[in-house]
Amino acid sequence: MKVKYNNCGNNTFHDEIVNHVLEIKARIYAVKNIPAKICDRCEAKFFSPETYDAVYKMNYNPKSPNKKIEAELLEFS
Template sequence: MFKCHVCGSEEAHSESISEVLNIQGKFYLVENIPAMVCSRCGEEVFSRETTERVRVMLNQETAHVRSIPLEVFSYDDVL
């Protein structure tokens, strides 16, 4: 049974999401990750199996499907 650790809601739906991960200063975009998403607050939760699969994918340097340019902004620069 799902229970959101942020808002306590027990209502969620399955969704495929994308996540940007920063590992030792290098950014990786992982697409189509299966997640449970809280219907109230939008918190995304991954199963242990999904988390482990993503970890193995990145640590074993599985062949990526494509590369994309990434624009970088610093919040401090706009002050």
């Protein structure tokens, strides 16, 4: 996968399975085990367009969760 927009200017990435947290309409979803490309320099996380669509579609039209988890919510202030 070629990554076009990498802020740090680095062009080498490695594959990693990551978790991602999204907030849609005041609901927070944690999505686990997503394949991603990670920037070798700054650790920025990129998804392929297909993966990105799948992740975000899942949240606009959430299927029943695989599991409910308890989480701590911290507000930066």
